[in-house]
Amino acid sequence: MRGGASGGRGGASLGLIRPFIRRYSPRLIGGLFALLTVDLLQLGIPRLVKRAVDLLAHGAASQMALAQSALAIFLLAIGIAGCRFVWRYLILGFSRLVERDLRDDFFRHLLTLDRPFFQKKPVGAIMALATNDLAAVQLAGGMGLVACADAAIMGTAALACMAYISPRLTLIAVIPMPLLALLTRVLSARLHRRFLKVQEQFSHLTEFARNTITGIRLLKAYTQEASQAEVFGRLGRQYQQDNIRLARVHGTLFPISGLVGNTSLLLVIFFGGRLVIGNAITVGDFVAFISYLYLLTWPMMAVGWVANLFQRGLTSLGRLDEVMAATPTLADPARPVPFPAGQTEISLRNLHFQYEGQMQPALADVSCLLRAGEIVGLVGRSGSGKSTLCHLLARQYPVEDGGIFLNGVDINQLSLSSVRERVAYVPQDVLLFSDTVAANIGFGNPEASQEQIEAAAKICRIHEEILGFSEGYQTRIGEKGVKLSGGQRQRIALARALLLDRPLLIIDDSLSAVDLETEQEIIAGLAAYLPGRTCLIVSHRIAPLRGAARIMVLEEGRLLAQGNHEELLATSPFYRTMYQQQQMQSHREEEL
Numbered sequence: 269m270r271g272g273a274s275g276g277r278g279g280a281s282l283g284l285i286r287p288f289i290r291r292y293s294p295r296l297i298g299g300l301f302a303l304l305t306v307d308l309l310q311l312g313i314p315r316l317v318k319r320a321v322d323l324l325a326h327g328a329a330s331q332m333a334l335a336q337s338a339l340a341i342f343l344l345a346i347g348i349a350g351c352r353f354v355w356r357y358l359i360l361g362f363s364r365l366v367e368r369d370l371r372d373d374f375f376r377h378l379l380t381l382d383r384p385f386f387q388k389k390p391v392g393a394i395m396a397l398a399t400n401d402l403a404a405v406q407l408a409g410g411m412g413l414v415a416c417a418d419a420a421i422m423g424t425a426a427l428a429c430m431a432y433i434s435p436r437l438t439l440i441a442v443i444p445m446p447l448l449a450l451l452t453r454v455l456s457a458r459l460h461r462r463f464l465k466v467q468e469q470f471s472h473l474t475e476f477a478r479n480t481i482t483g484i485r486l487l488k489a490y491t492q493e494a495s496q497a498e499v500f501g502r503l504g505r506q507y508q509q510d511n512i513r514l515a516r517v518h519g520t521l522f523p524i525s526g527l528v529g530n531t532s533l534l535l536v537i538f539f540g541g542r543l544v545i546g547n548a549i550t551v552g553d554f555v556a557f558i559s560y561l562y563l564l565t566w567p568m569m570a571v572g573w574v575a576n577l578f579q580r581g582l583t584s585l586g587r588l589d590e591v592m593a594a595t596p597t598l599a600d601p602a603r604p605v606p607f608p609a610g611q612t613e614i615s616l617r618n619l620h621f622q623y624e625g626q627m628q629p630a631l632a633d634v635s636c637l638l639r640a641g642e643i644v645g646l647v648g649r650s651g652s653g654k655s656t657l658c659h660l661l662a663r664q665y666p667v668e669d670g671g672i673f674l675n676g677v678d679i680n681q682l683s684l685s686s687v688r689e690r691v692a693y694v695p696q697d698v699l700l701f702s703d704t705v706a707a708n709i710g711f712g713n714p715e716a717s718q719e720q721i722e723a724a725a726k727i728c729r730i731h732e733e734i735l736g737f738s739e740g741y742q743t744r745i746g747e748k749g750v751k752l753s754g755g756q757r758q759r760i761a762l763a764r765a766l767l768l769d770r771p772l773l774i775i776d777d778s779l780s781a782v783d784l785e786t787e788q789e790i791i792a793g794l795a796a797y798l799p800g801r802t803c804l805i806v807s808h809r810i811a812p813l814r815g816a817a818r819i820m821v822l823e824e825g826r827l828l829a830q831g832n833h834e835e836l837l838a839t840s841p842f843y844r845t846m847y848q849q850q851q852m853q854s855h856r857e858e859e860l
């Protein structure tokens with residue numbers, strides 16, 4: 269695609285497929301050899317035709333001699349067919365293998381990248397890389413490679429054979445050929461652009477239909493059927509018009525190239541005919557020359573086509589390479605310190621954090637101590653930095669040295685995995701997989717027994733509701749299964765984290781959709797379920813945290829106050845106001 273997104277590192281990205289060329293070299297060499305054989309055999313046919321024609325022209329042809337020629341041509345044709353199969357099998361197979369390996373590498377690499385990368389790269393863009401761009405590379409590495417080799421071998425050989433018959437006639441015959449290459453190049457580029465347009469329009473159409481059907485209830489409630497139908501009709505018309513535009517280019521490419529090829533033929537018949545009349549070449553030569561001319565047409569078209577294929581392949585390779593060259597923003601230290609033994613204690617020392625591209629720090633000068641086995645609450649208004657603190661503890665963004673210490677060791681001196689595998693983190697926006705309830709709860713701990721799964725579900729006050737589903741713990745969640753409420757999803761996600769049984773539990777406002785009493789019950793139950801575990805519970809509601817040993821109050825990234833509920837009520841006006849407002853609100857809700 270020309271003029272589209274940046275082409276990455278262009279030619280340099282060829283490095284990406286070099287290892288595959290080495291890995292599959294026998295296949296590649298075998299394929300190219302078969303291709304070469306096809307071309308040589310093909311060149312033999314005009315020679316046999318020439319011999320037969322010359323015999324006929326001299327009146328020296330016997331039935332036997334003609335039959336011999338026919339048999340030879342037949343054998344050549346069989347050889348050609350066989351070798352064609354072999355090269356297709358080997359070289360197109362090669363391109364599929366490259367595609368597969370590249371996709372595997374790409375996926376494996378994606379899994380190493382962390383949050384900051386995925387924040388910059390939308391899912392749609394990554395999916396396009398994994399589908400369209402990989403397909404472009406596959407096409408260039410398969411058909412592109414074949415056409416290129418074929419054009420080079422066949423083009424040169426056909427020209428040589430023609431020149432052997434008559435150099436002057438060859439020069440005349442090839443005059444229109446550059447035009448053919450140029451036309452193919454221009455038209456096939458346009459063909460591709462229109463093809464992309466058609467694809468894009470089709471995805472608009474299906475996406476619109478999908479949205480309409482999923483939102484059908486809202487649509488009816490707002491009586492928008494007519495306007496939706498109109499938009500759909502417009503999209504459909506656009507799609508049809510784009511298809512016609514595509515067909516128009518398709519329709520011109522082959523007739524025009526045929527025309528150019530026939531112009532060559534015209535020149536050859538006129539000038540070559542004169543050579544025959546003047547006895548400079550034989551009739552057989554004349555016929556053979558025309559056959560070679562036909563063999564030359566395809567390589568000339570291929571030149572234009574291949575140039576486009578390679579250009580697109582390289583652009584796509586560049587885009588893939590851009591992602592492959594991305595490195596995780598967090599890296600293990602050169603010599604990681606082993607994780608210190610004992611229960612986990614967290615100390616924040618003047619912790620400072622700013623997101624890339626943000627003017628204000630999300631956390632500033634935060635200092636505090638989370639003792640081992642303590643349940644600590646974290647409250648604050650939306651945007652105050654609560655989730656940011658959770659992300660940092662879960663090692664999702666890089667932190668400066670000297671900001672976070674685990675058991676007295678700077679978090680940057682510990683390996684990423686040693687920290688992550690000690691943290692059970694429940695993010696603010698819950699994600700469940702389309703799988704059974706049991707599989708979702710057991711996601712991080714596939715060996716967990718049914719009893720353990722149920723115990724976790726009981727703590728999270730979701731066990732009874734799960735038993736009420738049609739197939740209990742084996743009920744599927746998602747599109748093809750049961751629809752869960754926000755609160756149910758949150759409690760299942762919490763149970764999943766509890767089952768991990770890790771020393772540090774971080775709950776980022778993950779019970780926001782659960783009613784107040786239930787949230788309170790769950791938090792109260794955690795202490796008994798997690799003896800010796802350090803637990804940080806974020807909540808935008810204060811009430812469920814009243815029992816916590818300590819509550820920290822964040823405001824605009826700064827730690828305003830900390831203490832237990834009573835202490836904070838007495839010492840922090842901010843906390844008191846926040847609490848009173850929440851109390852009033854919940855009273856009002858009760859009255860309603």
Ligand SMILES: Nc1ncnc2c1ncn2[C@@H]1O[C@H](COP(=O)(O)OP(=O)(O)O)[C@@H](O)[C@H]1O
Nearest residue numbers: 623626630648649650651652653654655656657
């Ligand atoms: N990924 C991000 N990139 C840039 N800014 C962010 C990002 N996440 C949060 N912020 C900003 O950092 C601040 C703190 O956000 P956050 O920690 O999510 O607050 P809370 O969880 O308390 O609502 C906000 O100003 C928010 O806009």
Ligand SMILES: [Mg+2]
Nearest residue numbers: 654655696777
């Ligand atoms: Mg948050």
